[in-house]
Amino acid sequence: MKIKILSIAVFLILFFSYFVSADSHVAELDSGPNILEVKEVKIAMLAQERGWDCRDLEYFKEMLPDYEWVVNSTKYRFKVDLILDKDILSGNLKVDNYDVLLIAGGAVGDAEAMIRWIPNVRNFIWKRSIANFIKNGGGYFSDCGGTTLITDLDHKPTTPEEMVLERSAIDGISCVKTDFQAREPLLCQLLGDPPKSTGMLGYILYSGWNLSSPNANPPRNGIPLDYQINTNHPIFDDYLKDTRRISWIGGPGLVVPENPDREVTVLARFPVEEISENESTQVHVWEYQGGFRGVFKGIFKGFKDRENLEFTNPFIGAYTHAEDWDPMDKILETNFSNKPAITAEIYPNENQGRLLLCSPHTERNIWWGGHVQESVDTDHNNLFEGLWMWVDIIPNPWDLERTYNYWLNRRCIAWAGKVADNDLPPVYGPSQICDIYPYNQSSEFTVTGNAEVTDRIESLDLYYRYSSENETWTPWILYETDFDVSDGWSWEFSPLDGVGYYEFYSIRHVEYEHEWLNEAAPPGPDAIARVVD
Numbered sequence: 001m002k003i004k005i006l007s008i009a010v011f012l013i014l015f016f017s018y019f020v021s022a023d024s025h026v027a028e029l030d031s032g033p034n035i036l037e038v039k040e041v042k043i044a045m046l047a048q049e050r051g052w053d054c055r056d057l058e059y060f061k062e063m064l065p066d067y068e069w070v071v072n073s074t075k076y077r078f079k080v081d082l083i084l085d086k087d088i089l090s091g092n093l094k095v096d097n098y099d100v101l102l103i104a105g106g107a108v109g110d111a112e113a114m115i116r117w118i119p120n121v122r123n124f125i126w127k128r129s130i131a132n133f134i135k136n137g138g139g140y141f142s143d144c145g146g147t148t149l150i151t152d153l154d155h156k157p158t159t160p161e162e163m164v165l166e167r168s169a170i171d172g173i174s175c176v177k178t179d180f181q182a183r184e185p186l187l188c189q190l191l192g193d194p195p196k197s198t199g200m201l202g203y204i205l206y207s208g209w210n211l212s213s214p215n216a217n218p219p220r221n222g223i224p225l226d227y228q229i230n231t232n233h234p235i236f237d238d239y240l241k242d243t244r245r246i247s248w249i250g251g252p253g254l255v256v257p258e259n260p261d262r263e264v265t266v267l268a269r270f271p272v273e274e275i276s277e278n279e280s281t282q283v284h285v286w287e288y289q290g291g292f293r294g295v296f297k298g299i300f301k302g303f304k305d306r307e308n309l310e311f312t313n314p315f316i317g318a319y320t321h322a323e324d325w326d327p328m329d330k331i332l333e334t335n336f337s338n339k340p341a342i343t344a345e346i347y348p349n350e351n352q353g354r355l356l357l358c359s360p361h362t363e364r365n366i367w368w369g370g371h372v373q374e375s376v377d378t379d380h381n382n383l384f385e386g387l388w389m390w391v392d393i394i395p396n397p398w399d400l401e402r403t404y405n406y407w408l409n410r411r412c413i414a415w416a417g418k419v420a421d422n423d424l425p426p427v428y429g430p431s432q433i434c435d436i437y438p439y440n441q442s443s444e445f446t447v448t449g450n451a452e453v454t455d456r457i458e459s460l461d462l463y464y465r466y467s468s469e470n471e472t473w474t475p476w477i478l479y480e481t482d483f484d485v486s487d488g489w490s491w492e493f494s495p496l497d498g499v500g501y502y503e504f505y506s507i508r509h510v511e512y513e514h515e516w517l518n519e520a521a522p523p524g525p526d527a528i529a530r531v532v533d
Contacts, residue, residue: 004022011024036075036488041417044083044098046108046146056104059363063406064413065392068453070117071423073435073488075453076414088129089122094355095136095351099417104143105361106253111254113149117167119378127170136161137351139416143358151178151357154255159183161201166334174355175260176343180252180495186288186319186383190295193415195287200276203283204250208386209320220365220390220401222249223281227268227341227360235267235344235411236422238432240524244268245366246341246405248275251359253339254287261348268342270359275334283332286325286387298322298382320384327387344415354416362412366404369394418518426450429519431489431508433526441495449482449489449506459483463521464504466497470530476521495531503528 043064047057065080083093083101093101103109116123130150134140150170154177157163161182185198185205198205207221226243229236246268255265265322275281288294298321341360347353370392375381410425426432431451449460462479474497482489495502503525510517 004141014409020507024029036070036073036486038075038077039419040077040079041100041414041419042098043078043080043100043102043413043417045080045095045102045496046104046112047082047084048108048111052107054104054108055361056106056275057108059402060102060104060409063363063403063409067410067425069425069451070453070485070488071450072448072490074423076419076423076425078410078413079287085126088126091129093129093133095133095138095387098133098138098284100139100141101130101133102401102413103140103142103146103149105142105146105249107122108147109142109147109149111145113145113168113246114164114314115168115275116149116170117164119167131170131173134347134355134398135351137353139418140173140357141354141413141416143361143363144249147251147254147357148178148180150174150355151176151252151254152256153177161187167417173347174357175257175262175264175345176340176357177255177257178252178383179339181335186295186322187284189288190292195285195328196330196333198285198332200332200336201207202251202285202332203334203456206283206286206332206387207249208389209384210386211407218520220367220393222247222364223390224358224366224368225271225275225276225281227270228242228272228338230265230267230269233265233267233344234424235408235415237421237435238424238427238526240522244405244408245368246360246362246408247364247366248360249364251341251361253336254341254343254357254359256340256343260345262345264343264345266340266342267344268445270336270339272338272339274337276331282372283372283388285328285330285332286381287328288322289326290322294322295319300398321382323380323382324378325381325383325387327374352416356416358412362405362409365401367393367401368396423450426452428522429508430510431506431519432502432522433462433506436504436527436529439528439530442533444492444494445529447491447493447504447527449491451485451489451506453485454510458485459509460485460489461507462491462493462504462511463507464493464502465525466500466502468497468500470501476505499533501528501530 021469042223064078067078069076148165149175149176152167152169153162157166180438181199182201183198185202188197189195224245226245229242229244231237231239256266295318298318301321342358345355370390372388373391374388407427414424422434433451434448447462451460460482463476464479465473465476467473479492505522505526508519
């Protein structure tokens, strides 16, 4: 009788354990004898007092918070907090609290780059706090206006806008400078400057402010450019192409000194073909015709349209609704051919804070096909409706446009947060095989997987192929499936074909509503090793 009762008890324990593990992948990860070490990458995301009410922050809000991935026996997790001016001024931005400060462009970074020029105590403390955070080992990740905020101009300011940007910059932190020809098109003409003096800043200010328009600012804004990529840096070393499409919205060209005082790497460059010389991306200069009278009329029109305008300030309404604008024969000139667009640098002290500076908006939507189409010339052209838009876009799933560069942002932030180079998040999908060290192997060796974490049951396949001379390859072969992430993803690989070259990739499977969702194979291998005698 005792044996029978004991048998039933054992059966119930095994039965219960099976269903707990099947229904709760998180429990499987965080309990049991093999507990993964959890490392949080703590991100302070600068926001306005109104919180997430900024499109660029919304994009980062989607891709970053609670994102998790497992490499070896470590589970990494992004932990994102909003940080406001009052938090920085009260001393909360410090390396004990955060690993990375993120300053997006748009309504946050651009605004900060334009308001910190006033020499008062508040601005001094604010800028010094950010500088000290980096000097003490904190990371800094930015795009567009957030990059302008922490870099000096590479030339002497010649316009009021450039003077403001130069005086707002947080000095002495980045060795990179910015090439930014800034002249606002409406004000410069009211003050008597020629329309052509607006330069490349017109690309963004001409592009429309109407939030309800499908082709103005949201959802597709700016110019999609194919940047030249440097794959010799950890952020891009798992990327298999030499260009990457990213959205440019008037951001500056970056200038790296010839003899920097630190380690600095150019990760991406603008296309060799100048933006203003490419027929699909050309924009003409427009001339404002309405005078001050048109500006005053714009105040009332802007008030009527305030629900469709990102900023409800009456001065912004006057600016965006002032009319009329007429096109000219001259093209807006840019000067970015082959210039650095993304840089990575390490602050030169013992704490080695990392700065990742981007000119383009890496978080924005990306699309393919089409070209710039300028507005029809009427008596009512204004900046609110925009003077140009992008048309004839190739239809693609919205998720593809939205998430196309999620991996790039995640790897940039992880690198800025000092995650190990071989542990950065996957590139081509939710998983990949880590680089194998050393490259030359003589017998059985360990192959390690890197995969995003879900709250469902997961498994990871290891695929390999073989070549004796590193030229002709066998078909891809499934080696083995790892069903248990509780101790990380790994395989003891036996080189079945003997000496030669072995390439690897992984496929993640996730159980969802009694079906398995299978990751697509990457466009090429994740890792390679050579087996020698």
